Amino acid sequence: MEPRAIMLERKTEVRLVQACRQGEQDAFRRLFDTYKDRVYSIAVYFLQGDTATAEDVCQEVFLRLHDSIRQFRHDSDFSTWLYRIVANACKDEMRKRRRLVPLDSLAEQRDTAPIPGDCPQAELCEAVQSALAELNPDIRLTLLLKYFEELSYEEMAAALDCPMGTIASRLNRGLKAMARKLAYLRRPPPSGE
Amino acid sequence: MFGKHPDNQFVAYLQGQLSRTAQQRLEIHLQRCAHCRQALEQLRAAERLLSDLPLLTAPPTLWDRIHGSLPIAAVPGGDATPFVTRSRHTPLHHRRRWNVSLRLAACIVVIGLFILWPHRNHIAGKYPPGPTWLVTNIAGQPKIDSSQIGKTERMAAGQWLETDSRSRAEIAIADIGKVEVAPNTRIGLLTLQPNHYRLSLPHGDMSVRVNAPPRLFLVDTPSATAVDMGCAYTLHVDPSGAGVLHVTLGHVALPLPATTGQPQREVTVPMDAFCRIRKGLGPGTPCSDFASPAFQKALDQFDSGQGDDTALTTLLKEAHELDTLTLWHLIYRGQITGAQRTRILDRTLQLVPLPKGVTRAGLLQGNSEMLTAWHNDLTLHW
Numbered sequence: 001m002e003p004r005a006i007m008l009e010r011k012t013e014v015r016l017v018q019a020c021r022q023g024e025q026d027a028f029r030r031l032f033d034t035y036k037d038r039v040y041s042i043a044v045y046f047l048q049g050d051t052a053t054a055e056d057v058c059q060e061v062f063l064r065l066h067d068s069i070r071q072f073r074h075d076s077d078f079s080t081w082l083y084r085i086v087a088n089a090c091k092d093e094m095r096k097r098r099r100l101v102p103l104d105s106l107a108e109q110r111d112t113a114p115i116p117g118d119c120p121q122a123e124l125c126e127a128v129q130s131a132l133a134e135l136n137p138d139i140r141l142t143l144l145l146k147y148f149e150e151l152s153y154e155e156m157a158a159a160l161d162c163p164m165g166t167i168a169s170r171l172n173r174g175l176k177a178m179a180r181k182l183a184y185l186r187r188p189p190p191s192g193e
Numbered sequence: 194m195f196g197k198h199p200d201n202q203f204v205a206y207l208q209g210q211l212s213r214t215a216q217q218r219l220e221i222h223l224q225r226c227a228h229c230r231q232a233l234e235q236l237r238a239a240e241r242l243l244s245d246l247p248l249l250t251a252p253p254t255l256w257d258r259i260h261g262s263l264p265i266a267a268v269p270g271g272d273a274t275p276f277v278t279r280s281r282h283t284p285l286h287h288r289r290r291w292n293v294s295l296r297l298a299a300c301i302v303v304i305g306l307f308i309l310w311p312h313r314n315h316i317a318g319k320y321p322p323g324p325t326w327l328v329t330n331i332a333g334q335p336k337i338d339s340s341q342i343g344k345t346e347r348m349a350a351g352q353w354l355e356t357d358s359r360s361r362a363e364i365a366i367a368d369i370g371k372v373e374v375a376p377n378t379r380i381g382l383l384t385l386q387p388n389h390y391r392l393s394l395p396h397g398d399m400s401v402r403v404n405a406p407p408r409l410f411l412v413d414t415p416s417a418t419a420v421d422m423g424c425a426y427t428l429h430v431d432p433s434g435a436g437v438l439h440v441t442l443g444h445v446a447l448p449l450p451a452t453t454g455q456p457q458r459e460v461t462v463p464m465d466a467f468c469r470i471r472k473g474l475g476p477g478t479p480c481s482d483f484a485s486p487a488f489q490k491a492l493d494q495f496d497s498g499q500g501d502d503t504a505l506t507t508l509l510k511e512a513h514e515l516d517t518l519t520l521w522h523l524i525y526r527g528q529i530t531g532a533q534r535t536r537i538l539d540r541t542l543q544l545v546p547l548p549k550g551v552t553r554a555g556l557l558q559g560n561s562e563m564l565t566a567w568h569n570d571l572t573l574h575w
Contacts, residue, residue: 025263029256032256036251036255036256037248037249037250037251038248040250040255041246041247041248041249044249045246055251055254055255058255059258059262062259063259063262063263095398095400095427127242128242128243128246135483136465136482136483138441138465139465139482143243144243147240147244147246148243148244148246153208162425162442166442168204168210170465171204172204175204175207175239175240176200176204176236177483179232179235179238179239182238182239183235185238185242
């Protein structure tokens with residue numbers, strides 16, 4: 001997207017957030033419509049395809065957003081702040097799961113749920129999702145924010161509330177683990193590489 | 194430390210995070226090294242697969258669920274200023290003087306409350322004098338010593354914070370960090386001295402982030418003590434006193450039960466690793482988050498005292514470089530036979546070659562200098 005278009009989009013977002021802070025529900029609905037698919041997608045991929053729980057997490061994210069939007073001070077981009085809420089909600093869900101599952105069944109817990117029906121390359125999606133499921137939650141989130149949302153290191157550090165060095169370390173470990181787990185899927189590189 | 198293959202730089206290279214010099218050096222190496230070219234291509238492929246994850250469509254019922262949970266919106270429009278009813282009998286200038294006096298009195302009361310309110314509990318003798326930590330109510334109705342807290346409260350040494358199934362709270366650890374308290378958790382503040390903070394977690398879940406010198410912040414559980422070394426971690430303790438420590442940043446030390454005549458030893462849990470805490474027995478063996486389920490299952494057998502040669506075979510077969518964290522601790526803890534120790538050592542050496550000046554024979558003989566050098570080198574891989 002060209003820089004001017006990016007700036008216009010940001011200004012629109014700032015006005016929308018301002019309107020939300022003043023209690024305008026239409027503005028909140030528009031914000032929801034802008035981000036709902038992305039938030040839902042991150043939750044589904046983070047939660048290993050569990051669409052029901054992902055919907056719960058999504059609901060929690062937007063309710064937290066609604067409750068706390070007055071505290072948003074534009075210290076960062078709104079999306080970075082939103083992703084922090086998403087990250088915390090996803091991790092809260094993982095903590096809940098870890099507490100409730102007996103330790104000796106953690107291995108069984110790692111089976112992924114059926115992937116959503118609207119995934120065009122079902123087999124690849126499922127393989128990636130299975131590999132993601134075996135990663136530490138923080139690393140899983142970092143990979144999703146980097147490759148699915150295309151956040152910068154600075155944005156990820158702000159969203160995940162950790163230093164950029166930690167982001168780099170997680171990406172390093174996470175990508176290596178994914179490469180190892182997905183080595184059997186290697187497809188030919190695009191022409192020209 | 195990474196042998197002759199600089200694979201620790203590959204991801205940074207793909208992300209454009211290397212300096213120009215480092216990038217050029219790496220590219221020269223890639224021209225000569227087919228192994229590294231292949232490894233890099235595998236990473237690129239993994240990147241492509243992650244980037245190709247499709248955007249999913251949120252279910253249409255989602256907005257209805259959210260909308261149904263929102264508070265009822267305030268009626269739009271400005272405030273209606275209430276009319277001031279004039280008294281028939283009081284002269285206008287008197288009414289103005291009274292209004293100013295009343296407003297002034299109200300201001301004084303508000304300012305007084307503002308100054309005194311944070312100290313109300315000290316004034317009322319509610320908690321002992323001395324340092325206190327700020328507790329913020331995140332959700333529900335957390336309690337301090339059985340009293341519900343408002344939006345915030347202060348907590349002193351000797352007091353206990355308790356959350357039920359719907360409540361959560363956050364404790365500010367002086368100015369060095371914070372503790373997030375999950376539902377169904379009980380936490381006590383034991384010591385709040387400037388260089389020594391000690392909490393107790395008899396049961397529940399907490400998430401800690403501390404930025405301070407090592408060994409300043411400790412958490413006692415029924416079966417182990419977590420010693421912060423400058424880090425972030427989560428700690429879970431179930432009602433029986435068993436639990437799990439998981440480190441997400443830095444590392445945490447877990448002292449081992451003291452043995453008469455022996456110096457105090459501890460296990461160290463680094464970032465991206467966890468350690469089970471066994472009821473009545475103390476810390477288990479640290480394990481990388483990347484360990485396979487089969488590896489973890491075999492390790493559980495050793496930690497519960499039922500590790501046999503079959504379990505060891507599985508453990509060693511499943512082990513990767515990061516699992517040398519576990520293998521080293523198994524050797525270090527000494528709760529294995531001599532033959533098992535040798536097998537574990539040999540597998541560790543296959544995964545991570547020895548540094549200069551350290552020999553296999555020296556390690557088997559217990560040469561303390563070699564053991565220290567070996568340990569220091571291994572930690573670079575954890």
